[in-house]
Amino acid sequence: MIGTEGSGAVGAPMERIEGRAKVTGTAPYAYEHDFPDPLHVHPVLSTVPRGRVRSVDVSAAQGLTGVRATLTAPDVAGTVGAEDREFAVLQDGEVFFRGQIVAAVVADTPEIARQAATLVRVDYEVDDHEVELPPARRELYRPEEVNTGAEADTARGDADAVLADSTVRIDRTYRTPREYNNPMEPHCSIAVWETDPERLVLYDSTQGVHVVRRTLAEVLGLDAERIRVISPHVGGGFGSKGSPHAHNVLVVLAARALPGRAVKLALTRRQMFSLVGYRPNTIQRIRIGAEEDGRIGALVHDVVETSSLAKEYAEQSGVCSRMMYTARARRTTHRLAALDVPIPFWMRAPGEAPGMFALETAMDELAYACGLDPIELRLRNEPGRDPESGLPWSGRHLARCLRQGAERFGWDTRPELPRGHRDGDWWVGTGVASAVYPRLTLPGSEAEIVLERDGSHTVSIGAADIGTGTWTALTQIAADALGCGPDRVRLRIGDSRLPTASVAGGSSGISSWGSAVVAAARAFRDAHGDRPAPGARSRAETPENPEREEYAMYSFGSQFAEVRVNADTGEVRVPRILGVFSAGRIINPRTARSQLTGGMVMGLSMALHEEGVVDPRFGHVVNGDLAGYHVAANADVGRVEAEWLDEVDPHVNALGAAGVGEIGIVGTAAAIANAAFHATGVRVRDLPLTPDRFLG
Amino acid sequence: MDSTITLTVDGERRELTVDTRTTLLDALRDRLGVYAPKKGCDHGQCGSCTVLMEDRRVLACLSLAVAHDGARVTTAAGLGDGDELHPVAGAFLDEDAFQCGYCTPGQICSAVGMLSEVASGWLSHVTEDPEGPVEATDAEIRERMSGNLCRCGAYPHIVAAIRRAAP
Ligand code: FES
Ligand code: FES
Numbered sequence: 001m002i003g004t005e006g007s008g009a010v011g012a013p014m015e016r017i018e019g020r021a022k023v024t025g026t027a028p029y030a031y032e033h034d035f036p037d038p039l040h041v042h043p044v045l046s047t048v049p050r051g052r053v054r055s056v057d058v059s060a061a062q063g064l065t066g067v068r069a070t071l072t073a074p075d076v077a078g079t080v081g082a083e084d085r086e087f088a089v090l091q092d093g094e095v096f097f098r099g100q101i102v103a104a105v106v107a108d109t110p111e112i113a114r115q116a117a118t119l120v121r122v123d124y125e126v127d128d129h130e131v132e133l134p135p136a137r138r139e140l141y142r143p144e145e146v147n148t149g150a151e152a153d154t155a156r157g158d159a160d161a162v163l164a165d166s167t168v169r170i171d172r173t174y175r176t177p178r179e180y181n182n183p184m185e186p187h188c189s190i191a192v193w194e195t196d197p198e199r200l201v202l203y204d205s206t207q208g209v210h211v212v213r214r215t216l217a218e219v220l221g222l223d224a225e226r227i228r229v230i231s232p233h234v235g236g237g238f239g240s241k242g243s244p245h246a247h248n249v250l251v252v253l254a255a256r257a258l259p260g261r262a263v264k265l266a267l268t269r270r271q272m273f274s275l276v277g278y279r280p281n282t283i284q285r286i287r288i289g290a291e292e293d294g295r296i297g298a299l300v301h302d303v304v305e306t307s308s309l310a311k312e313y314a315e316q317s318g319v320c321s322r323m324m325y326t327a328r329a330r331r332t333t334h335r336l337a338a339l340d341v342p343i344p345f346w347m348r349a350p351g352e353a354p355g356m357f358a359l360e361t362a363m364d365e366l367a368y369a370c371g372l373d374p375i376e377l378r379l380r381n382e383p384g385r386d387p388e389s390g391l392p393w394s395g396r397h398l399a400r401c402l403r404q405g406a407e408r409f410g411w412d413t414r415p416e417l418p419r420g421h422r423d424g425d426w427w428v429g430t431g432v433a434s435a436v437y438p439r440l441t442l443p444g445s446e447a448e449i450v451l452e453r454d455g456s457h458t459v460s461i462g463a464a465d466i467g468t469g470t471w472t473a474l475t476q477i478a479a480d481a482l483g484c485g486p487d488r489v490r491l492r493i494g495d496s497r498l499p500t501a502s503v504a505g506g507s508s509g510i511s512s513w514g515s516a517v518v519a520a521a522r523a524f525r526d527a528h529g530d531r532p533a534p535g536a537r538s539r540a541e542t543p544e545n546p547e548r549e550e551y552a553m554y555s556f557g558s559q560f561a562e563v564r565v566n567a568d569t570g571e572v573r574v575p576r577i578l579g580v581f582s583a584g585r586i587i588n589p590r591t592a593r594s595q596l597t598g599g600m601v602m603g604l605s606m607a608l609h610e611e612g613v614v615d616p617r618f619g620h621v622v623n624g625d626l627a628g629y630h631v632a633a634n635a636d637v638g639r640v641e642a643e644w645l646d647e648v649d650p651h652v653n654a655l656g657a658a659g660v661g662e663i664g665i666v667g668t669a670a671a672i673a674n675a676a677f678h679a680t681g682v683r684v685r686d687l688p689l690t691p692d693r694f695l696g
Numbered sequence: 697m698d699s700t701i702t703l704t705v706d707g708e709r710r711e712l713t714v715d716t717r718t719t720l721l722d723a724l725r726d727r728l729g730v731y732a733p734k735k736g737c738d739h740g741q742c743g744s745c746t747v748l749m750e751d752r753r754v755l756a757c758l759s760l761a762v763a764h765d766g767a768r769v770t771t772a773a774g775l776g777d778g779d780e781l782h783p784v785a786g787a788f789l790d791e792d793a794f795q796c797g798y799c800t801p802g803q804i805c806s807a808v809g810m811l812s813e814v815a816s817g818w819l820s821h822v823t824e825d826p827e828g829p830v831e832a833t834d835a836e837i838r839e840r841m842s843g844n845l846c847r848c849g850a851y852p853h854i855v856a857a858i859r860r861a862a863p
Pocket of ligand 2: 184235236467793794795796797798799800845846847848849850
């Protein structure tokens with residue numbers, strides 16, 4: 001296994017390679033690549049949630065000096081594939097949601113493009129619309145599968161019968177709102193279209209240059225070899241940049257209309273609320289039947305959630321209940337409402353984040369119902385094998401995470417009953433929740449290693465660093481695998497000309513790309529021996545792992561929160577959160593700590609602040625900017641600590657490591673809601689925990 | 697309508713023509729190719745575009761370029777002394793006070809401005825004793841840095857970095 005023989009780079013808290021460039025603001029993000037006299041495209045978005053565009057009047061826009069082109073459906077229909085409604089930009093007049101692209105203007109400056117866009121007049125034929133969950137007039141349906149390809153429904157044993165026979169029963173409904181990724185860097189692209197031969201270069205803010213290339217090749221009917229996507233630095237994504245979206249097609253259409261010119265597109269913060277995905281709102285009913293000693297007999301998790309009529313997205317909110325705890329009878333279901341709303345998509349820990357809020361709050365309710373400590377309740381329901389697959393765990397260390405966390409947090413000093421501690425105007429409480437995230441490895445990545453004349457190694461793979469520390473971690477992995485110092489490795493990522501890489505999603509990057517780098521290093525040593533000549537070169541793919549069939553592979557964690565709720569105003573403060581995680585070997589403790597605490601901060605934000613409020617009359621998000629959609633600011637956050645177990649997963653990959661981008665957000669909101677209950681005796685089952693919930 | 701103005705950006709005098717509607721942020725980014733100040737919202741809601749003007753922190757997206765003809769603007773790229781990082785930038789690097797790095801130039805400019813506000817005795821919402829000297833405590837840092845959003849959630853490390861860099 002790597003890390004035992006090499007240079008000792010893996011496991012060292014190496015400073016970020018691109019850190020200096022980032023603290024001086026000189027690392028170029030997508031929009032920041034210079035071109036002489038670039039053009040700017042500004043989209044016009046639909047103002048009705050459902051209907052058809054009857055006509056578009058661009059005459060006033062075209063009359064403005066500096067406008068180079070206007071784009072409407074009659075201009076470009078038929079030029080891109082229309083099967084996927086998200087990418088069928090301006091291919092017909094159909095309007096599926098408010099905020100859909102219905103026209104665009106290209107101009108010499110961003111100011112002119114924006115002004116011209118306001119002059120475009122769009123006339124609609126308006127249909128009835130439905131945007132709320134549960135829908136009043138639309139049937140729910142079962143998707144073929146949920147995100148990640150898991151089954152929509154599962155059942156084992158007669159859950160209803162076991163529930164009916166159980167001494168203690170919990171039957172509660174939890175709601176999570178629409179949440180928006182809001183990476184600080186808005187989605188931006190620069191497109192240059194060359195003719196003769198046709199070629200597209202796209203600078204994009206993306207979690208996967210090859211995903212963008214593949215998708216655009218399909219949509220444009222262009223050979224992938226003719227498309228180059230470049231993305232060296234990405235200002236966050238948290239899932240929303242895990243696929244191209246409609247604006248990518250738009251910027252290409254604009255560039256194609258003006259070949260040879262660079263066309264820049266920067267979505268505004270408001271436009272992002274309808275164009276780049278969001279976490280769909282969910283209604284989750286959880287039923288648990290247990291004995292008085294807390295042992296669970298039946299667990300039922302029924303999910304109803306929003307999808308879009310334009311394109312299905314099925315958040316896998318219920319999958320966590322298939323494997324977290326023992327139960328001899330179990331049922332999980334997912335039902336979707338296809339609404340006239342923007343298309344939901346991945347947001348940090350899709351599925352686990354909302355699902356574990358519901359399950360872990362329900363577990364807290366069960367603990368009180370049984371008169372048990374919430375940690376003890378979880379320990380009593382630890383499954384020896386994965387309840388879903390029947391496979392042994394590659395390493396299930398939840399119990400250790402809970403125990404170590406309890407000790408560090410000072411769990412045993414808490415009053416047993418809720419509303420037991422008041423400090424001046426504040427009710428004080430503590431809460432706990434479990435966290436889980438699958439240890440995924442995606443197929444299809446490839447790495448190449450070349451020995452340079454100066455003795456350094458160039459390591460190439462089209463991976464992405466969205467703040468995750470990829471630049472640094474892959475350099476460390478390559479150094480150890482090659483047996484050289486990290487200063488002898490020159491990593492190249494973020495360009496579709498480099499060997500193919502899977503998307504930075506599902507916390508799979510370090511495993512998928514890291515394994516490819518290790519395999520390439522092995523191939524390099526095998527092919528070129530101990531004394532390779534300059535120019536020596538080897539490539540290898542992420543190897544298949546037969547142990548995937550033999551073990552259930554998950555990361556686990558415990559989340560602890562201290563919460564203070566103001567007795568008069570209901571204000572909720574979180575002075576302290578602690579997470580203890582089991583995530584295999586940690587490649588770089590410095591960047592891993594940042595990812596884990598960063599995920600916990602986003603979980604705190606999910607708990608206290610985040611909610612996209614939809615106006616049912618017009619179908620838009622009322623609070624669609626960073627003033628109205630509050631994400632945690634510095635003063636909202638207190639002490640945040642993350643620790644991890646000293647652990648190597650011998651089955652997961654050659655590194656023994658799993659990614660940590662997502663598990664930090666899982667369970668945080670439940671720990672905070674459970675702590676708020678412990679503080680006040682008020683159980684909040686609908687996120688976020690706004691002050692009004694604790695008053696009256 | 698266009699106007700020609702001069703700005704001194706990170707020590708360099710630049711002449712440029714702007715639309716009277718052009719914000720200082722767009723003047724820097726789109727006209728001068730100075731990309732250290734970032735655009736996160738364009739509405740004064742996120743702090744990514746924070747620059748320093750005469751040691752005061754300013755949201756470049758809320759300032760019209762024409763209103764600042766002749767101004768001296770310092771961005772995160774111009775804070776250091778040659779190759780030497782500014783102490784606040786160095787502390788951000790040491791504490792890993794960022795992830796994606798997009799909010800970071802704004803955070804750093806904001807921190808530099810904020811520390812000088814503290815040194816000048818400016819009060820904040822959390823200042824306990826309005827009469828006494830103001831200090832860069834964690835509570836003061838959190839409060840005064842709350843105009844700079846970080847979606848990567850680097851706040852605990854940002855506070856540690858600023859504490860470390862505070863005089
Ligand atoms: S870009 Fe200026 S405050 Fe957000
Ligand atoms: S470092 Fe990514 S937003 Fe702050």
